[in-house]
Amino acid sequence: MARGLLSWASLRKICGSHYYIQARLPCVRVKYLFFSWLAVFVGSWVIYVQYSTHTELCRAHDCKKIICDKYKKGIIDGSACGSLCDKGTLYFGKCLSNKPNNQVYRGMWDESQVILKCRLEEPFHFDLDSNMEPRKEMVLFDKPTKGTSMEEFREMVYSLLKAKLGDQTNLQKLLKLVVTVADGNKDGHVSLAEAKSTWALLQLNEFLITVILQDKEHTPKLLGFCGDLYVTEKVHYSYLYGLTIPWVLEFFIPSGLRRSMDQWFTPSWPRKAKISIGLLEFVEDVFHGTFGNFLMCDVSANNIGYNVKHDLKMIDMRKVVPEVSFKQLIGGRHCETDVDCVYGTDCRTTCHQSKKQCSTELDQPNLTKVCTLLKDYLLNGAPPDVREELEKQLYSCIALRGVAGQMEMEHSLILNNLKTLLWKKISHTKDS
Template sequence: WALLQLDEFLLMVILQDKEHTPKLMGFCGDLYVTEKVEYTSLYGISLPWIIELFIPSGFRRSMDQWFTPSWPRKAKIAIGLLEFVEDIFHGPYGNFLMCDTSAKNLGYNEKYDLKMMDMRKIVPEMNLKEIIKDRQCESDLDCIYGTDCRTLCDQSKMRCTTEVIQPNLAKACQLLKDYLLRGAPSDIHEELEKQLYLCIALKVTANQMEMEHSLILNNLKTLLWKKISHTNDS
């Protein structure tokens, strides 16, 4: 019963048949065990904390991108993230929001299939609306859940609105931009960059957002699959 109170456990159970959810191996009380995932971050290298202190954040981000798989393998991992976004977008159990879209929450196995490492900040949209609807605010900065689920502050009521501004797909594309563009084949680089920026610009409030969402997601997946489908790395 204790586990059923945890959003990440419920989501894991709901999505057990999906490729990018770690397989649930067992549970007892308020503990659960999932399959082992070989690579526990999308990119980067772990360094001792004392060294981390002396590395500028901009250089650290660049350095992280050096320690990544070959480009076709990165493309396969990226397709996995796009498929996961699809899995939780208005599915049979409603819409789920990714509220901490960072490299450390994504991993992959030895076949370069994406696996979600941490699902604690993936929440049902209805739950988030309940959490944030009565939150007092002075500016939009007061209306953030997790690290990147943002709503607007209604200045007339000094309360947060409930509509999240940026969809999951836009946040996923923001995370994938440098990851995919670094080392991308020259014949698709320009089109890939264009599609990623269109994706990042998606807003929940835009007219026909769901249609644009589906179109951009399919364009990106098709572009990547076409390029890697004939390679051994895929």
Template sequence: MIESMLARTEYIDDVSRSPLSLYDPPHLSSLIYCSLCYSGQVGLGRTSHMVCSHRWLLDYNKHRCRHNRHWEQDRKPPSLARFSYLHMKYLFFSWLAVFVGSWVVYVEYSSYSELCRGHECKNSICDKYRKGVIDGSACSSLCEKDTLYLGKCLSAKPNNQVYSGGWGDLEGVIKCQMEEIPHYNLGAEMEHRKEASPFNKPTKGTSVEKFKEMVLSHLKTKVGEQANLPDLVSLVFSVADYNKDGLISLPESRSMWALLQLNEFLLAIVLQDREHTPRLLGFCGDLFVIEKVPNAPLYGISLPWVVELWIPAGVRRSMDQWFTPSWPRKAKISIGLLELVEDVFHGTYGSFLMCDVSADGFGYNDRHDLKVMDTRHIVPEATFQKAMRERRCDMEEDCLYGADCRTSCDLTKHRCTPEVTQPNLAKACGALKDYLLNGAPSDIQEELEKQLYSCIALKGSAEQMEMEHSLILNNLKTLLWKKISHTKDS
């Protein structure tokens, strides 16, 4: 009996093209009702089978409609489901963005608080100045008059504090050492070692003549044996005597001795009469102030590190060349770099090596004269050679200082050789190649490219090929000057 009803149900469902499940709740209740009808256990048992079947169909349809209505109410429409999914996705990515952003802010703040400790530097310097330990041309302005102030933090290392700032009407860059004095030891990439106090020499009771001997011995170690070293000592004493009274006090001498340990300050004194080195404005202890370079770096733009990660190296180099002056002005700036190479190669007080010739280390003023911004990696050749002789090596990569000063490794002795494999001029030409060739006039493009590649190919120390070195340098300068000499940019 039930099987016949199921057959009829399936037939009806086939007609409606909506097959039913035997496990659908309204279907089951209707089947039970019909079976009771046929068995006579309900009041309709005396009716015909057709009446019962008809009643069953009506009852079934009523239950199915009611059930479907509740089912549709319980089930979410597809658009609502999609909205919930998108909503959850939005919440997840919002949370992720907040988390990553908070982490970046924390890292940047931690880095900033570690790198930028100018207030600590100022407090330390001024405390020693008030106690009479140190003195200098910038001490009164920094600690008493407050006319020398620290502005934007530019530090790249915690122990070398760098700030832009102002001194009256002058704009400058303030550099201060924190906790450690960088002693020139190339054996471990400008190793730093702590001293009990950077201002403990000369000691009380040291005569001026004794202090001169100390300075002479120190400079001989730095720049090597030079015939005119006494002149360099006199230059150092003229800078130390900031009030020009002809006397060097103990606080002044302590400040100068601490500053002479810094290669950057030594180079500022050696090249202070050259136009491509920022002027030394003043000092106090181991803090010193130099002239600010208004346009820096030499070319390119500074981008956030997050953006840098997604830019290919080739695209980055092309972008750097977009943000440069006109070609005649680039030529004048390039001539300045070539003149700087001349200044540091067999200069008045010895030879220096340029160990990081990158755009970040140079800038230019409003007249487009090149200025050195970072002289920490322009090192005395004598000191470099002495340190390299003592450096142990197992491969060529062990004999590298900075980015550009490389020597070879003597594998029989496992020691680095003292002579650099590439002179300053070759490194300068490598930095200028793309800078000069991009936008160069067509009538000198080929000759300029030829001379630049000849320059880059220079090998060995400049002493070994002094004639070729001078010839290439003069040819490049002449080619550039001839092209821009008739323009206002010259």
């Protein structure tokens, strides 16, 4: 009897376990299916977003078609037109665009790696505002018109330069430089098609800055142009920290972790010091330079690169703007608060509450913005014997304020002190 009861109890236990397992299995399946569906959904969404963004941002085919159609019709010409449209020796590679209207690509020109930049929209006049007007095919290359003499073209360019840079004493020198660049085939004269290309390019702020700073070490070399497409040298490292992350992943990485990751992927400290010296020299290049003062309105790691020798090169100079143009436009802007008086990310003025207009005096000079960017970059891993003085110099730089004319001497002193401190530390090393 006891044996029978034991057997029955054992059977019930086994059967109970069997039913329990059967009851659990549907739950496990449901969870498995749910997470599988979730993974497929998220993956599909990421792929869709990447594809949609890629097709919007990367339109090399449209860029080439528009340019080459105009070239083959004889409307435009330039030193890169034949290679792009006839020979096929200049071609688009990896897409680097971050805005639909500003097409940027790595590419090849013969055996050299290059960067191609092309606009698919044009700005409304020389506007510092981010709003863009759709590109008008019929009027993009409308000037100069047929019958325009070379002297009239020079007057057009001179007036444009004066409007953008102010009444500089040496604008004739810059005019001569622009005309030299316009002569794409170097035959000694500028054709109407070359003049149309040059006029379109001069509407682009970055192209003008590139021409102005062509003799400076930290500006990528201008290699050629066709219409409003232009080609510059490739910069090997296109991010200050040496680490780039796909923009989709940026959403999932906390800002604190992102800053830590940046610091993990940096060159050795002597090389960081050399790159930093280059950035300080660029500040000198644009501060009361040959053709006026320029403002750095987007000082971020994304806009700064360097070559294999760790010489700094500017990647994106669209937000390096002439001070004269900036003041003309920002000074008349309506505002309610100081937030309305910002261009780019780093050029800020104050809002006059009584006038409801933005002032023209910047809150921070270029040097202060650069020192803010370099603070963590340089202090992380700095040698003990230089760290205290370096920190003191950087914080003095970040605290720099005041009216431009009054702080010019202090600006120059701090800049030179920083360069000297860094150079003394690395001058004896192979990285220098």
